[in-house]
Amino acid sequence: MRQFTLKQLRYFVVAGELSSVTGAAKKLHVSQPSISAAIQHIEETTALQLFVRHHARGLSLTPSGRQLLQRARNLLREADGLQQFAVSLGEEVSGELRLVAFPTFAPLYLPQLLRRFTDLHPAVSLYCDEKTQLGIVRGLSRGEYELAFTYDLQIPEDMDFFGLYRLPPYAVVGADHPLSNRESITLEELVHFPMVLLDWALSREYFLSIFTQRGLSPRVAHRAKSMDMVRGLVGNGFGFSLFNTPLSAFGRLTPGRPGLKAIALRDEARALSLGIACPPALRLSPAAEAMRTLAINDEGHVAGFDHPDRPAKSQPED
Missing domain, CATH: 3.40.190.10 (Periplasmic binding protein-like II)
Incomplete structure (x- = not known):
């Protein structure tokens, strides 16, 4: 049975990533015929067409080529890791x-x-x-x-x-917010105030779902694309927000920013x-x-991330 080598696989992977035999040859410091021969050998061995050849426009992977490329990357990474492991036995x-x-x-x-x-x-x-x-x-x-x-x-x-x-969710307000003297609050109370929402995929859905699961709809007054912007808007009185990253971690990273106050949620919400x-x-x-x-x-060595409730393994919920 014919086989192909890790070197030939590496040539194929680089050519696939660059969509070019010429580019792969330059990157790997070998001749173009060596790259082409490696690809041809793998195609003949597997009976698969891995690339569509475009005259003067390089290569594009076929569906089979994309699948093999993904598996080849993993195999090459494992091979590199095995070599590093062998070299590092007894060493750093x-x-x-x-x-x-x-x-x-x-x-x-x-x-x-x-x-x-x-x-x-x-x-x-x-x-x-x-x-x-x-x-x-x-x-x-x-x-x-x-x-x-x-x-x-x-x-x-x-x-x-x-x-x-x-990391459980909690409400955050600025130092001058009407709720800044509260230690805890319900979601029903929060919806009467404007909200600053982190408008980032996944985060957006997660924080809004905390309200919608209870039939509530927050008054989203501002949407921000970064945590820095959310913190700045909240700190300057534009509304409350929901966080789940420990507030102490923010304070350690950027001291002197507008003061923020954390308020615990009385309602149960997924951490x-x-x-x-x-x-x-x-x-x-x-x-x-x-x-x-x-x-x-490393629990406790990263400032702010020291919650004692630490699950051994977590699975996503439906």
Whole structure:
């Protein structure tokens, strides 16, 4: 039975990512015929057409080519991880680690964790993106990232999720807001005041659902695309908002900003879990395993994220 090598797979993956044999040859510092021969060998071995060739316009992947590309990426990452593991036996963890995180809490949570990780494993090259939940799930599925720090919302059933911190929602108002002297409040009371809504996919639906599940409709007066804008509007008296990221984490990051007051919700509302997601079929590299272990065992070291109620594993709700 004919087989293909990891080198040929790598040539195919790079050509597919760049949609170009010429581009792949330049990136990998090999000849164009070497790239073409590798692709032809894989196509003959699998009896699949992996690319549509466009005269003077490069290549485009066929549906079969896209599926093989995704699996090949995972295989090559596992092979690289195995090599790094073999090299690092008895030595320090090294290599590249690609992470992705949900933007609402990423600047509050990740920098401290990354700092601690780098101090422990200085030979690891870290790369971190911020994306929507859809982008995170796609990136993990395609093998673009090994780990994701995100919420337990819309996580596919076949994807592993380990909850780190349970983050219940609460109301936030400015220091001069009529409700600033309250320690707790009901949702029915809140709907009489203007709301500042984080207009970010997933966050928007989550916070609005807290009201709609009780037949209530908040008076959304302002929509903001970033947590900084939400905090600024709330701090300057434009309305209340709902948060679930610990308020103490915001204060630590940007002291001197307009004062905010947290108010507990009397109504029951689903708490989100901040955790680590990764594809179940992907064997983590030594660097990714070291990061996962650090995050799991690092309770209390990231300022503001020290909730004692920490689930071992969280699954998305219907």
